[in-house]
Amino acid sequence: MAETMLAIATTPDEPLSLQAIARPEPGPEEVVIDMRAAGLNRADLLQRKGMYPPPPGAPETMGLECAGVIAEVGKGVTRWKVGDRVCALLGGGGYAEAVVVDEGSLLPLPDGMDFVQGACLAEAMMTVYANVFQRCGLAEGETFLCQGGTSGIGVMAIQMAKLAGAGLILSTAGSAEKCALIAQLGADVAVNYREEDFAEVAKARGGVDVVLDMVGGDYVAKHLEIIKVNGRICNIAYQNGPVVELNLMRLMLKRGILTGTTLRARTAAEKRDIRDAVERQFWEHVEAGRIRTIVDSTFPLAEAEAAHARMSAGGHIGKIVLTRDA
Numbered sequence: 001m002a003e004t005m006l007a008i009a010t011t012p013d014e015p016l017s018l019q020a021i022a023r024p025e026p027g028p029e030e031v032v033i034d035m036r037a038a039g040l041n042r043a044d045l046l047q048r049k050g051m052y053p054p055p056p057g058a059p060e061t062m063g064l065e066c067a068g069v070i071a072e073v074g075k076g077v078t079r080w081k082v083g084d085r086v087c088a089l090l091g092g093g094g095y096a097e098a099v100v101v102d103e104g105s106l107l108p109l110p111d112g113m114d115f116v117q118g119a120c121l122a123e124a125m126m127t128v129y130a131n132v133f134q135r136c137g138l139a140e141g142e143t144f145l146c147q148g149g150t151s152g153i154g155v156m157a158i159q160m161a162k163l164a165g166a167g168l169i170l171s172t173a174g175s176a177e178k179c180a181l182i183a184q185l186g187a188d189v190a191v192n193y194r195e196e197d198f199a200e201v202a203k204a205r206g207g208v209d210v211v212l213d214m215v216g217g218d219y220v221a222k223h224l225e226i227i228k229v230n231g232r233i234c235n236i237a238y239q240n241g242p243v244v245e246l247n248l249m250r251l252m253l254k255r256g257i258l259t260g261t262t263l264r265a266r267t268a269a270e271k272r273d274i275r276d277a278v279e280r281q282f283w284e285h286v287e288a289g290r291i292r293t294i295v296d297s298t299f300p301l302a303e304a305e306a307a308h309a310r311m312s313a314g315g316h317i318g319k320i321v322l323t324r325d326a
């Protein structure tokens with residue numbers, strides 16, 4: 001009989017609970033990670049409702065990133081060995097005792113970094129790299145606006161932009177406490193979006209070159225108003241809705257670029273390229289502690305339902321992480 005393990009089943013209408021499923025086996029270029037900590041992502045809430053299915057070939061269970069110890073390696077794996085401490089971007093399956101992933105989606109966990117911190121890195125850093133740097137080409141000295149500054153993504157975007165030499169960094173958050181954190185992380189201007197219009201603040205600062213947008217809705221037209229000539233806007237989510245009305249003349253006159261990407265559905269080769277770029281350009285900062293992880297809270301894997309409730313309520317600051325004892 002196939003070996004089994006415990007994983008959180010994806011149930012829209014019942015509380016999340018552990019169930020026994022088949023333990024994964026590695027393909028030639030894959031590894032199996034013994035999961036010690038798994039980061040929650042807002043996309044998990046969508047997947048649970050059936051709105052964000054895993055791409056073909058990915059595990060059916062939720063979980064887009066984890067940290068742990070390599071338990072098995074496929075025949076063709078060259079870089080990693082059993083026992084290595086790693087963190088990983090996953091197509092799914094992080095809410096489980098073990099998960100299988102392509103070797104190109106792994107990064108080495110720095111010495112001294114615990115698994116909870118490690119579970120906050122891969123998805124956020126690779127998303128930020130793919131959008132802010134690869135797609136929007138944020139360059140030294142340019143002005144950057146990061147919406148959702150205390151989201152799992154936002155805390156990394158601010159720090160990576162700062163380390164890459166961005167000029168002015170503006171970021172938004174929904175409370176004074178959250179604004180204080182984004183200022184500590186490197187934002188020069190922290191806007192409480194419940195009290196101030198970020199677009200007015202950005203205009204008063206001369207406009208922005210690059211926007212990382214996870215809000216969509218009415219923000220999209222505002223972004224077109226505040227970008228400078230040759231400005232770039234990247235949309236990665238739409239808390240305020242995906243359907244918008246725009247005056248495209250603003251885009252044309254600004255010679256702007258309005259784009260968007262997703263990470264999950266990309267090929268293993270594309271993810272490997274993004275992993276390589278993150279490792280080359282930013283990993284020394286993680287190792288040296290110049291990139292901080294912001295952990296909101298941890299929940300044992302079996303309490304995934306409570307972790308989802310915390311994310312749904314929206315009061316969290318940084319990452320919510322599921323943990324598993326060794």
Ligand SMILES: NC(=O)c1ccc[n+]([C@@H]2O[C@H](COP(=O)([O-])OP(=O)(O)OC[C@H]3O[C@@H](n4cnc5c(N)ncnc54)[C@H](OP(=O)(O)O)[C@@H]3O)[C@@H](O)[C@H]2O)c1
Nearest residue numbers: 041042043127148151152153173174214236237261262263
């Ligand atoms: N396309 C991709 O490849 C990709 C990859 C990863 C993540 N994402 C998306 O990126 C988003 C962030 O992910 P996460 O897991 O880090 O989620 P998260 O921690 O729940 O973050 C959601 C963020 O949205 C902010 N927000 C909500 N309404 C806002 C408004 N009107 N103005 C400004 N900010 C607002 C929240 O700010 P407050 O808490 O301050 O209210 C919060 O910081 C999610 O929507 C996720 O689906 C996309």
